[in-house]
Amino acid sequence: MLRKRRLAQAIGLVLISVLGTGGWAVENVQKAVTTPPPGAAAWRADHSLSRSLPDPATASPAAVARFFASLTDAQQRDVARRHPLTVGNLDGAPISLRYRANFLAIKAEKAALERSDPTARQEGQSAARYADLLRPGRQILAFDPRGRGQIAEVYGNLETARRTAVVVPGSDIDLGSFDRAKDPYGTPSRMAQTLHAKMAENAPATPTAVIAWAGYTTPVGLGPDAATGRLAEAGAPRLNRFLAGLKATGAAAPTVLCHSYGSVLCGVAAPAMAPGTASDLVFLASPGTRTDTAAELGTTARVWAARDATDWIGDVPHLRLLGLGHGADPTDPAYGARRVSADRAEGHTGYFAPGTDSLDNFADIVLGAYSAVHCAADDQECRHDLG
Structure with a gap:
């Protein structure tokens, strides 16, 4: 019976991926941007300082x-x-x-x-x-106009912040849609803004900053890119390098909040994340992290997960078969993440809307106010060993 159910789920996954794009839509297959931005060759050839400049690709x-x-x-x-x-x-x-x-x-x-x-x-x-x-x-911290474009923007004073966060978005986000007016709480810009405002409300005396990071090539719509880990694997080194860059400049280790396909990227990135570059990982609206358990992420960061009952992502089969799918549901107790409440969030992109318990929880996690976090079930279940 279990084998038949898993087979049905696998078939469902393929149908979601194929029918969602009218077949494997070639035009929706994205070319990942992975190399340093234009100008790197001129940078390497510049000897005006009488020494070589650090190579953007290898330094x-x-x-x-x-x-x-x-x-x-x-x-x-x-x-x-x-x-x-x-x-x-x-x-x-x-x-x-x-x-x-x-x-x-x-x-x-x-x-x-x-x-x-x-x-x-x-x-x-x-x-x-x-x-x-x-x-x-x-405050534009990264800008790359190639392809669909990539960008990162900072809200707050990153140089003086004691508590910081990085928002990693999912599908359909690029330079043009980064802060679009439509579906505002589904954009990394608005997610970061509302999170920063909530943190300031909860802890007005604490210097904080939130970065909206659209620094990788995201999938467009449903289809092969959304159903596989190819773009996550291409983007993971970029995220890890970005986090290492924050540490190198003296910025506080951030909480990394990974939405939808962004959680796939974070899951792929986690094993290679340098120690001290992320304090917490939060998977929300996740189709999976390409691991079966939180322990398999191999990270020293605390791992959290959230999903609201109205989010359609809960209907996506959480398995991997022939390269399709992203594995276990991070909100499944067996996964081992600290599960937090998102009962008042609505849909796939409502987690950062003002007044939601999910936004409250995310702000408290970033601030380290763990006693204020509302767990998804038992009040102590997600806060064990945190004081």
Whole structure:
């Protein structure tokens, strides 16, 4: 009987993947962006400082941090001015310098677009996108215009924050949809904003920051990319390097909140996550992490999980077969994660909506206020050994 049920689930998984796109839709198969951004060749060829610059592809974030620490402020600014795309995405570079470099890179991309298309000033969606990213007060920590585009934005003061978080989104997120108005609480931008606001409300005296990280190529719709781990495997090293870069700059180790397919990426990344680069991993609305248990993640970070009863992801078979599917449900007690309440959340993208218990729980986890966390079942079940 169990074997038949698992077979039926497997068939269901294939049908969800295939029918959801009208077949294996070739146009929905994404090419992952994994290499350093354009400009890396010019960066490597630059000997203006009479020494080699750290290779964006191979230098560790710690080595990058040491390199910038050896420069004067004027030298740092000059390097960022000459190589904005490289410096803006160089994990380990000073945070404020990356903000400046990305401002210059976005400004240059906007100008180049407008030169190539004179109508872009009035009509071009990309030109408008870049103009919005240039608004005063925005803190763009990463910007890569290749493909569908990748971006990371900071809310709060990352350089002084004592409690930090990184939001890792799932499917259909890129440079254009990162902060779209439609389905606002399903975007990493809005997730990060509401989480940061809740943290400030709960602990107004604690300096905090939240990063919305859309730094990998996400699946588009349902289909082979959403049903396999290919894009998660391509994105995992980028996430780990990003986290190592935060540590190299002295930022507090963040709680990493992984939504939907983002939890697949976090699950793949976890075994190679350097110690001290993440304090907690939170899987929410997860189709699986490509492991059967939390212990198999091989991480020293505390592992949490949440899913609301109305989330359709609960109907997706949690198994792996012939490369399809992502394995066990992190909210299954057998998985071994600390399960928190999400009863007041609605649907697949409502976990960060104001007034939800899930948002309250996420804020308390980031703040380390574990006694305030509401567990999914027994009040003590998710807080054991946390005091």
